[in-house]
Amino acid sequence: MAQLDQTLTMLKDLTDANGIPGNEKEVREVMTKYIKEYSDEIVTDGLGSLIAKKTGDENGPKIMVAGHMDEVGFMVTRIDEKGFVYFQTVGGWWSQVMLAQRVTIFTAKGELTGIMGSKPPHILSAEARKKPVDIKDIFIDIGASSAEEAKEWGVRPGDMVVPYFEFTVMNNPKMLLAKAWDNRIGCAIAIDVMKNLKTEQHPNIVYGVGTVQEEVGLRGAKTATFKVQPDLAFAVDVGIAGDTPGVTEKEAMGKLGKGPGIVLYDASMVSHKGLRDFVTGVADEMNIPYQFDAMPGGGTDSGSIHVTANGVPALSITIATRYIHSHAAVLHRDDYENTVKLITEVIKRLDRETVNKITFE
Template sequence: MTQLDPTLTMLKDLTDAKAIPGNEKEAREVMTKYIEPYADEVTTDGLGSLVAKKVGEENGPKIMVAGHLDEVGFMVTRIDDKGFVYFQTVGGWWSQVMLAQRVTIVTSKGEITGIMGSKPPHILPPEARKKPVEIKDMFIDIGASTREEATEWGIRPGDMVVPHFEFTVMNNPKMLLAKAWDNRIGCAIAIDVLKNLKNEKHPNVVYGVGTVQEEVGLRGAKTAAFKVQPDIAFAVDVGIAGDTPGVTEKEAMGKLGKGPGIVLYDASMVSHKGLRDFITNVADELEIPYQFDAMAGGGTDSGSIHVTANGVPALSITIATRYIHSHAALLHRDDYENTVKLITEVIKRLDREAVNNITFD
């Protein structure tokens, strides 16, 4: 592998970390390592979300920038007498992206490699071959011969199972392929925003947050927002890319390399108009590219954050990403860097007067 620059090394470390909902420790440790040098303090809430605090003005408004630590994966539920492992999906999966894919089972004794299997099509009746295999009919083959052998290797019900994929810089070096972009890219953005503010004066208190259990219902965002009590919040997540063959702009608006996506609407919230206008005005002023996004289904951590306590003006910002909720996804480095730049510049302008104006817009 060619030598990676510091940013790519961080992105590799974040995406290589294994962390499904409820098992975020490894990703949290990586995020802590990278964000700690730029924070005044790093704490966690009771569910395990990471909260890194950076004080600009002690009594300034509280600004929360959140990415989620968890990725979609699986959990071991049982082992049959022949040593095959059965599982529960944790987060949303489409069955067609799962079969014959390599996975890693994380056990108390170490990591075990497995492959997703099912009944082979060669022995299925013709009609059955035309239908996608249902997830309930899949299993993980770890090369064990008996339940006892699998158990001796350390596999137990409840163990985390994650997709196996190596971080890859494509021939176009701006195109980055990895597992878990959803949503380690949001965590990376939170890290780099705090890094940008390290030696800058800013009129507020900034919280870079890595939430837990987003993929199973935006759960960590609830507890993290309750801990922070933000005045303004940004959830940074992946968005659906609409620039692959067969996808119309009506179905998905995001395009790789065209800037951060400003979410107008999703199933979890209607974005705050005042905050949306504020951020697009800053982008226009600084000529930072951006695009609008709207998703009839799905949501981000903003969905939980904006209804915390008395209500929080919140906005979701997305990075257009291809092939999410699969073993590997693809995004564009320029979108990442422009999102970091935009959020940094917005935070510099979010003094008490600006926040009050946004809140009541």
């Protein structure tokens, strides 16, 4: 692998960390390592979301920037008599991206390598070959010869199973390939926004948050928001890239390298008009590229954030990403850096008067 700069090293550490919903400890430790020097204090909520606080003006509004720490993965449910491991998906998966993929099972005795398998096509009927394999018919082969041997190696129901993939800078060094971009890129943006504001005077209190359990229903965002009680919030997540073969703009608008995506609408919320207009106004002022996005079939942490307590004006900002909810995904470094720049510039302008004006627009 080519020499990594400071930013790429952080991105590698975040994406290499393993954490499906309910198992985010390793990711939280990595995020804490990077965000602590830019924070006044770090706490967690009862579900394990990380909340880092940096005070600019103690009488100013509370601004929350959230990325979720969890990634899609699997959980062991049973071991059959031959030692094959069966699982529950944790987060959304499509069976066609799962077969023959390498995974890591995290047991009390250490890590085990496995490969996802199913009945080979050579013995299927012609009709069966035309259909995707059902997830319930996929298993994990760890090389065990019996249930007893698998158990001796430490495998037990409830163990976390995570896709295996190494962080890779592609031939175009702006193109970054890794597992878990959904949503370690959001965690990285929260870290770098806090970093940018460390030496800047900002008229508010900023919270960089790593939420848990987003992939199973935006759960950590609800508890973290309740703890912070922000005046405004941003959820930063991946968006659907629409720039690969076969995808039309009607299906997905996001394009790699064209700037952060300002989400107008998704299945979990209608974006706050006042906040959306303010953010795009700052982007226009600073000549920061951006694109609009709409995801009628998906949602982000904003879906929970905006309906917590008395309601929180919220906006989702996305990074166009190819092949999400699979073993590996691709995004563009410029989109990451422009999102950090945009959110930083927005926060520097969010004083109490401005927030009050935004809230009621």
